[in-house]
Amino acid sequence: MIGLLVLVPLLGLIPSTWTWNPRLFETLTTTVSMIAVLTLLNHLIGYVTGKAIAFRAGRLIRYMELLISLPLFLPVLLLSFGLYLTWIRLGLADQFIGVLLVLLLPTLPYTIRMYTNAFQALGEQMMEQMVLIEPSRLKRFLFLTGPMMRSAIQSVTLLVTVIALSQYALVTLIGGGVVQMIALEAFPLYSGNSLVAAKEATIWLLVLPFLIYFVQLILLEGWVQVVRRLLDGRYDSARQ
Amino acid sequence: MWRGNAWPATLLITGMVGYGLFVSLSMTTWEDYSRLFRDPVFLESIGISLYVAVSSTVLSVLIGAWLAGFFAKQTGWTAQVLAIPLFLPHLGAAYLAILYLSDLPVISPHEVNQFSIILTYLYKEIPFIFFYLLPVYRRLDHRYEELGLMLGLSRLKRFWHGKGVFLLFPVLEAAFIVFAFTLFAYEVPALLGVTYPKLIGVYTFDLYTQGDLSRQPEAFAISVLLTGILFLLLVIFTRTIRPLTERISKGRVE
Numbered sequence: 118m119i120g121l122l123v124l125v126p127l128l129g130l131i132p133s134t135w136t137w138n139p140r141l142f143e144t145l146t147t148t149v150s151m152i153a154v155l156t157l158l159n160h161l162i163g164y165v166t167g168k169a170i171a172f173r174a175g176r177l178i179r180y181m182e183l184l185i186s187l188p189l190f191l192p193v194l195l196l197s198f199g200l201y202l203t204w205i206r207l208g209l210a211d212q213f214i215g216v217l218l219v220l221l222l223p224t225l226p227y228t229i230r231m232y233t234n235a236f237q238a239l240g241e242q243m244m245e246q247m248v249l250i251e252p253s254r255l256k257r258f259l260f261l262t263g264p265m266m267r268s269a270i271q272s273v274t275l276l277v278t279v280i281a282l283s284q285y286a287l288v289t290l291i292g293g294g295v296v297q298m299i300a301l302e303a304f305p306l307y308s309g310n311s312l313v314a315a316k317e318a319t320i321w322l323l324v325l326p327f328l329i330y331f332v333q334l335i336l337l338e339g340w341v342q343v344v345r346r347l348l349d350g351r352y353d354s355a356r357q
Numbered sequence: 358m359w360r361g362n363a364w365p366a367t368l369l370i371t372g373m374v375g376y377g378l379f380v381s382l383s384m385t386t387w388e389d390y391s392r393l394f395r396d397p398v399f400l401e402s403i404g405i406s407l408y409v410a411v412s413s414t415v416l417s418v419l420i421g422a423w424l425a426g427f428f429a430k431q432t433g434w435t436a437q438v439l440a441i442p443l444f445l446p447h448l449g450a451a452y453l454a455i456l457y458l459s460d461l462p463v464i465s466p467h468e469v470n471q472f473s474i475i476l477t478y479l480y481k482e483i484p485f486i487f488f489y490l491l492p493v494y495r496r497l498d499h500r501y502e503e504l505g506l507m508l509g510l511s512r513l514k515r516f517w518h519g520k521g522v523f524l525l526f527p528v529l530e531a532a533f534i535v536f537a538f539t540l541f542a543y544e545v546p547a548l549l550g551v552t553y554p555k556l557i558g559v560y561t562f563d564l565y566t567q568g569d570l571s572r573q574p575e576a577f578a579i580s581v582l583l584t585g586i587l588f589l590l591l592v593i594f595t596r597t598i599r600p601l602t603e604r605i606s607k608g609r610v611e
Contacts, residue, residue, distance in 0.1 A: 119424070120438040126453045126480070127441070162369070168361025181367045183595065187374050189534050190591045192541035194558060195580035198565050199380030200373060222373055229366060234492065248359050257359075275443065283446035286543035286562050300448055300544075307452055307548050315452055322449040330444070 148299045159228040167232025188222045211293035224277045235269035381577040389578040406557040410540035413478035418532045421486025429494035439484045451548045466549040473549045489531045
């Protein structure tokens with residue numbers, strides 16, 4: 118029943134005629150590169166921060182946790198009015214990097230939360246064990262922590278992609294129409310008259326997250342396979 | 358150093374939030390704030406936004422929490438279907454509302470009752486609440502309730518000590534996130550809402566981006582005012598609810 122309620126609305130998106138809107142397609146380079154850089158930054162910062170929140174104790178880290186989650190509870194769009202003026206002064210307005218920084222606000226708190234939960238589920242004892250087994254940080258991440266964090270990595274990428282794709286107001290404001298993400302083309306189509314053009318835009322909006330998700334799935338699967346092959350018996354003292 | 362470092366994220370986020378607020382504050386005078394409280398358009402916009410945000414939040418939390426409680430006990434792929442709306446950006450969900458609800462009475466877009474906006478939010482936020490609370494429900498230890506049964510506690514007390522204390526904070530936190538989002542969102546109400554009264558996110562964004570620069574201080578004042586109110590709410594929320602539940606969860610070995 119619930120499955121039907123969720124799925125049936127999506128059936129209307131199946132295209133009856135094949136259309137190709139070059140304007141939507143042109144935004145893809147910016148959209149995809151923005152999402153790629155944004156996701157990478159989210160993973161980098163989120164991983165380190167989530168670990169700290171999960172494994173450090175004390176008053177300071179609790180306050181930091183609260184400060185980090187502020188954008189979840191505050192109106193980010195309204196705060197960006199003030200940021201825009203600052204970005205103009207710093208020369209970041211209408212720039213790729215300016216939009217990138219502002220997009221961190223609605224995405225990073227979620228990322229950190231997910232990594233925190235993942236590290237908490239992993240547990241402090243397990244982390245200590247891994248530190249003992251593999252002292253090199255890079256190797257530890259590649260062989261142990263990374264593959265164990267797989268589901269968190271997947272959800273983070275998905276969420277960051279979906280949130281970033283949806284931001285019309287924020288990107289319009291900070292990007293000044295120069296930074297062309299797909300929402301900027303899709304939004305006017307929705308308020309226009311052509312349902313066909315709007316449908317095409319929606320298909321892009323739905324296909325992009327799926328595509329990115331599956332590309333990542335393949336990459337992670339490959340990573341785990343390589344790790345399995347490399348580790349085969351190497352740390353298993355019983356085998357020798 | 359394997360315990361991570363929270364400084365970069367804290368500085369980055371606090372810096373941007375704090376500076377955004379500071380600039381907004383410096384662009385306004387007392388006059389702007391007192392004018393806001395006398396502005397019927399603003400007050401009406403706040404009223405309609407609260408109506409949309411409260412009803413979407415309450416409905417999605419109730420349904421999402423119920424679903425999480427239901428699916429926590431069973432394993433299988435059925436729950437995964439609920440993940441599909443997570444792949445669809447809010448913009449796309451708004452299009453679905455335009456596509457299906459346009460020809461219907463009462464719930465079609467651009468109706469004053471805003472039902473289409475609420476329905477769009479439900480489609481997106483119920484799965485969000487569901488996946489937010491599912492791990493919390495799965496981690497619940499049924500032995501607490503059994504202990505309550507053994508000690509002869511009343512039904513209500515059993516629920517509170519066995520489940521309530523562990524659920525209260527996550528549920529309210531998820532509700533707060535959805536509330537803040539639905540209160541200030543721009544994209545969905547801009548596409549599905551009526552031209553008057555506009556929801557607060559749309560109203561403020563239009564004030565700010567209109568060619569008429571004289572209304573910009575008003576937009577900054579709204580930004581400061583609403584950020585302040587929400588921050589105050591957040592402080593009250595963490596101050597009162599956290600201590601209530603923290604005492605118990607601290608004594609718990611994970």
